[in-house]
Amino acid sequence: MRKYHHIKINLPGGIMAAGDLHTWMEAAERCGVDQVQFGNRQQLYFVADSSNEKEFRKELDQLGVFYEANHDEYANILTSYVAEDVFQNANWLSEGVYKDILGLFDYWPKMKLNLVDASQSFIPFFTGNINFISSPVNNYWYLYVRFPKTTVIYCWKGLIYSDDIPRMTWLLEEAIAANPALTDGDALYEMVHSKQLFVTQPLTNELAIPKFALPYYEGFNRYGEKTWLGIYRRDECFPVSFLKDIASLCLKTKVGQLYVTPWKSLIIKGIAQNDRTAWEYVLNTYRINVHHAANELNWQIEDLSEEGLNLKRYIIRQFDKDDVRTHGLSFAIKTKSKSGLFGLFGAVVIAKQQNASRNKSVAMNRYDIMYTKDFNPNSREYILFRKGVQKEELGAYLISLCKYFYDLTTEADKILHNVYRQEVVQDTATKVVVNIPVIHQCRHCFTVYDEQYGDSINDVAAGTPFNQLPATYLCPVCESPKTEFEAVQGEAAKSIN
Numbered sequence: 001m002r003k004y005h006h007i008k009i010n011l012p013g014g015i016m017a018a019g020d021l022h023t024w025m026e027a028a029e030r031c032g033v034d035q036v037q038f039g040n041r042q043q044l045y046f047v048a049d050s051s052n053e054k055e056f057r058k059e060l061d062q063l064g065v066f067y068e069a070n071h072d073e074y075a076n077i078l079t080s081y082v083a084e085d086v087f088q089n090a091n092w093l094s095e096g097v098y099k100d101i102l103g104l105f106d107y108w109p110k111m112k113l114n115l116v117d118a119s120q121s122f123i124p125f126f127t128g129n130i131n132f133i134s135s136p137v138n139n140y141w142y143l144y145v146r147f148p149k150t151t152v153i154y155c156w157k158g159l160i161y162s163d164d165i166p167r168m169t170w171l172l173e174e175a176i177a178a179n180p181a182l183t184d185g186d187a188l189y190e191m192v193h194s195k196q197l198f199v200t201q202p203l204t205n206e207l208a209i210p211k212f213a214l215p216y217y218e219g220f221n222r223y224g225e226k227t228w229l230g231i232y233r234r235d236e237c238f239p240v241s242f243l244k245d246i247a248s249l250c251l252k253t254k255v256g257q258l259y260v261t262p263w264k265s266l267i268i269k270g271i272a273q274n275d276r277t278a279w280e281y282v283l284n285t286y287r288i289n290v291h292h293a294a295n296e297l298n299w300q301i302e303d304l305s306e307e308g309l310n311l312k313r314y315i316i317r318q319f320d321k322d323d324v325r326t327h328g329l330s331f332a333i334k335t336k337s338k339s340g341l342f343g344l345f346g347a348v349v350i351a352k353q354q355n356a357s358r359n360k361s362v363a364m365n366r367y368d369i370m371y372t373k374d375f376n377p378n379s380r381e382y383i384l385f386r387k388g389v390q391k392e393e394l395g396a397y398l399i400s401l402c403k404y405f406y407d408l409t410t411e412a413d414k415i416l417h418n419v420y421r422q423e424v425v426q427d428t429a430t431k432v433v434v435n436i437p438v439i440h441q442c443r444h445c446f447t448v449y450d451e452q453y454g455d456s457i458n459d460v461a462a463g464t465p466f467n468q469l470p471a472t473y474l475c476p477v478c479e480s481p482k483t484e485f486e487a488v489q490g491e492a493a494k495s496i497n
Helices: 018-030 053-063 095-103 162-178 185-195 240-252 273-285 306-321 391-410
Strands: 004-010 015-017 035-038 043-049 077-079 113-116 130-134 140-146 153-155 159-161 219-223 226-231 237-239 257-260 266-271 299-301 331-334 348-352 366-372 382-390 424-426 431-433 438-442 485-489
Touching: 004 053, 015 018, 018 053, 018 240, 018 257, 035 240, 043 053, 077 095, 095 162, 130 162, 140 162, 153 185, 159 162, 162 185, 226 273, 237 240, 240 257, 240 266, 240 273, 266 273, 299 306, 306 331, 306 391, 348 391, 366 391, 382 391
Parallel strands: 077 113, 113 130, 299 331, 331 348
Antiparallel strands: 004 043, 015 257, 035 043, 035 237, 130 140, 140 153, 140 159, 219 226, 226 266, 257 266, 348 366, 366 382, 424 431, 438 485
């Protein structure tokens, strides 16, 4: 069996110089590497096999390129730089501000760092561990820290100055690495500010998260006197020869940079109108489609996940068959056991259950369906919609959830709803709501026990009340004892990570 290697190049801010891209693609061609993929955090992945992996790494070493092979120790700096001009225009956050901040980093951050404009919804806010979000005050940023492997998010007690972002990031990484169990934001604040002084501004206004609206980010689009081009690939793979020709055309037409999005697409800005024919020629040569349906573009899948891609294709086929509207929604698929929900950006999340049981009879693939509060993917509060759904049933439940979303957005009175879609009974005079059931949730990992479904991993039959579980019952995810579960109303259930 052929063994494949993944060689990752981080692209700080999602920015690639056209000359660098051309050089990398030439090196890949010489070594027989023919496919490239982009990552959720604006990285570049080369897929090499055992016959050309060492040769390609030698080429990159000679070029002085920083890369990782089959590792992900250094998370990329994700920014909303790609959205500037084409999707929105910020008041003070310009191209120059982004470049100045990125230029001040003289080291590679290991933790996930997000640097985003608060007025856009194309780039996620909180998928990083360290999240800087622009404030109304010129050159000052909100800071939200999400402690690694937790759902704990801490809002910093002060706005951070642009030039201090690299220094603040360094101290945050240092403090968290030295205290891996730390989840106390105030304690972290004292650790950092005891080391160095920072010029900060007071938090006079809370962060206002904008309503989510994913723009159509594909094809040729006019802005001002120029055109921008978005290129998306259904299989997430870009031919090396195509990217080399794209980079060559950029150089010939004086387009200096290309941009990678968290939706694993490529955007080229600043195309002159009289050069558009040349760009169409390249797309035609490689048979690149730039007219995908919108319901294919609003998905995030873990990097290098063929299983996730196949599941997406399966669900989209059902959406197409039933002509389902998904405008205003975004979807995420989580299939890998070591990745958390916070690394993905979606208003609706389909998460594969990780079966820890040795009982083969319960080893079937099942999925939990969740949605975020108000269906805004930047809200990190997840509501469980269905638990333990078989693959064949996913389409029907997701279509039902889409209908519920549009009910919420079109009805004058929001439909009352709990985590398991209890029915609302109406007569001519009153509304009678079925009681929301009490469920039990692990305090540590937020796994839910609902007697309606039982626990197949621990061989607990559906319909078993929580108080009838044996004293030896353990959480199927983190193995906490029964005493660590607390009773909550369905809608109060916290996120599952």
